[in-house]
Amino acid sequence: MAEQKATNVTWHEHHVSKEKRCQQNGHKGAVLWFTGLSGSGKSTIANTVDHKLFEQGKHTFVLDGDNVRMGLNKNLGFSPEDRTENIRRIGEVSKLYTDAGILVMTAFISPYREDRDQVREILGDGEFIEIFVKASLETCEGRDPKGLYKKARAGEIKGFTGIDAPYEEPEKAELILDSDGKGIDELADEVVAYLESNGYLTYP
Numbered sequence: 001m002a003e004q005k006a007t008n009v010t011w012h013e014h015h016v017s018k019e020k021r022c023q024q025n026g027h028k029g030a031v032l033w034f035t036g037l038s039g040s041g042k043s044t045i046a047n048t049v050d051h052k053l054f055e056q057g058k059h060t061f062v063l064d065g066d067n068v069r070m071g072l073n074k075n076l077g078f079s080p081e082d083r084t085e086n087i088r089r090i091g092e093v094s095k096l097y098t099d100a101g102i103l104v105m106t107a108f109i110s111p112y113r114e115d116r117d118q119v120r121e122i123l124g125d126g127e128f129i130e131i132f133v134k135a136s137l138e139t140c141e142g143r144d145p146k147g148l149y150k151k152a153r154a155g156e157i158k159g160f161t162g163i164d165a166p167y168e169e170p171e172k173a174e175l176i177l178d179s180d181g182k183g184i185d186e187l188a189d190e191v192v193a194y195l196e197s198n199g200y201l202t203y204p
């Protein structure tokens, strides 16, 4: 857990509470935390869910690995320490979105169980929905849309997740998506159905 460095800082309560924002939005705020190997489908599925919910008038947003790494986290690489800091920052940002009453989808490999559990801890009960996008290394390597697995196999990228860096599968994911066997649209529908049946799409 990162230490608080600054002293003499005081927490400010917002005049408009999270509850009031959720009431106005007509649904809860939560983090849909997609995790899985590169190429498993995190980003595509998250964006499809985003689109489906947006069409229903829900307040949503997607935080995506590559995009965040070009801005907020441009000073981080792929060492274990940098990945941990990457996930910590994304966790804090997604908490802010949740406080704003938004359904935020994150699409990061987030290979370490402990890092994902830390994010779960900083969020309120039921606000962290871990979604394991399950696809075999074979499937992901077969897709290889950016040619990164090929480079990793050739030794041109070191420490690539699934090749020579670990991926720790979730043990208590709220949802497991079978991305080896099912298509994007069907998987996105499973996520929306989960949100519906667990009361996320209404408030209170």
Ligand SMILES: Nc1ncnc2c1ncn2[C@@H]1O[C@H](COP(=O)(O)OS(=O)(=O)O)[C@@H](OP(=O)(O)O)[C@H]1O
Pocket: 037, 038, 039, 043, 065, 066, 069, 078, 082, 083, 084, 086, 087, 107, 108, 109, 110, 111, 146, 148, 157, 158, 159, 160, 161, 165
């Ligand atoms: N060494 C290494 N290992 C894994 N991935 C790599 C690496 N180098 C670059 N990339 C590209 O960066 C994307 C993963 O970034 P993340 O921020 O999701 O990674 S992590 O959660 O911090 O592990 C990942 O994107 P996705 O394919 O969308 O997952 C890759 O395109």
Ligand SMILES: Nc1ncnc2c1ncn2[C@@H]1O[C@H](COP(=O)(O)OP(=O)(O)O)[C@@H](O)[C@H]1O
Pocket: 036, 037, 038, 039, 040, 041, 042, 043, 044, 045, 107, 143, 145, 178, 179, 180, 182, 183, 184, 187
């Ligand atoms: N379940 C699926 N069935 C078929 N193709 C998929 C599936 N999931 C992802 N893909 C395809 O695989 C590629 C990688 O998906 P992407 O969402 O970028 O993965 P990630 O964000 O996990 O790296 C994309 O071209 C996407 O269309």
